[in-house]
Amino acid sequence: MSRALTPLQLAVLRLLADEQMHPYEMQQRIREHAIDQVVKVAHGSLYHAVARLAEDGLIEPVETSREGRRPERTVYAITGTGRDEARSRLREFMMRPVQEYPSFGMALSFVSMLPPAEAASLLDRRTVALEAKLAAHDTVVESLIKRGLARINVIEVEFLNSRLRSELDFVRALSEDIKSRRLDWRPPNGGDGEK
């Protein structure tokens, strides 16, 4: 394999593992199954990803149909190599945590740029937004379950929710610590004199 499969490419392979389809249909399935909650899918990038997969022989065009005078659609199918590569990449993602850069972590590391009172009030606003997200996820899960999906097929939402709840706890506690002055607001570098 020349280069490692991106999450989007893996998503494409995952869909094609079930049945062959054309790019636009992939996009629809991705929305239906809420895959766009866990993989960033920019309309433009999808076609690019598919093209590269074809170049590398992980998928191949099987037919080009056309309806009316609309642009023709190329239907792709997964190859044996594609199946193998997909599984192997998936194993990696499962067992090895990849370094991530959550923007809230970044924001926290710069929070001393703001006065404590303001920081606390921003955190309180965040809790509201987080609660809304949790509620939204619950709605999504319900609708997917109703469509007959088993728990294994919505397990990623369980994960995202456990993460959201943990962040919620953290944010609430931090806001309290700030308001009660348990967290002192020393300026950065307050304490080291070396250059």
Place this chain on the structure above:
Amino acid sequence: MSRALTPLQLAVLRLLADEQMHPYEMQQRIREHAIDQVVKVAHGSLYHAVARLAEDGLIEPVETSREGRRPERTVYAITGTGRDEARSRLREFMMRPVQEYPSFGMALSFVSMLPPAEAASLLDRRTVALEAKLAAHDTVVESLIKRGLARINVIEVEFLNSRLRSELDFVRALSEDIKSRRLDWRPPNGGDGEK
């Protein structure tokens, strides 16, 4: 403001808010203060980010020194606009959670491509890696505290750790559920007949 500040640009402004410096020094500070744990800093991207900040008038060159025959270094300082923009962007990051795409969430949503026994074993390997990460963070925090930093300046590591612990709990529980067959491994789409 033409375009929203990227995390890396915000980091640059954060550093320049304390004192003026040249790009390479930024990189050193970033390593020292472990900012590269929360912001992705690719050597090449830093110079680009600085150039754009200068274009937009958020920072400005104040002097160009040179030592020996090494390439000249341009020292930059933050401007008033820069300070304002940085604070405003920081506020946004604090109060509004941004959509993120954790690759483990993605992997989970595709896990039914693997047999259950293998999935469980991969999850077990993941727990080991997560424990190692937690331990590593503890070491980092200790060393930073020893250098005289207050809790507020390592608060982001607390956040990352609470997140790691929550993931660890989730992964352990999931692995148990799989091994004990509490989670049934129906094939995807098992149950919906509509096309």
Place this chain on the structure above:
DNA sequence: AGGCATATAGTCCACTTGGACTATTGAGCA
């Protein structure tokens, strides 16, 4: 029957990213 919004299907390009490359200086050591 005409008109507007939306779904279908895809291309194109400006901007980022991040890895590879260049080149000089200082430190360690044999």
Place this chain on the structure above:
DNA sequence: TGCTCAATAGTCCAAGTGGACTATATGCCT
């Protein structure tokens, strides 16, 4: 003293991303 390795300081470019753009068909409202 000469050699190598690491640190210093930065440029350059191939590849990827995602938003803007094009163009047809269909459903709905009036």
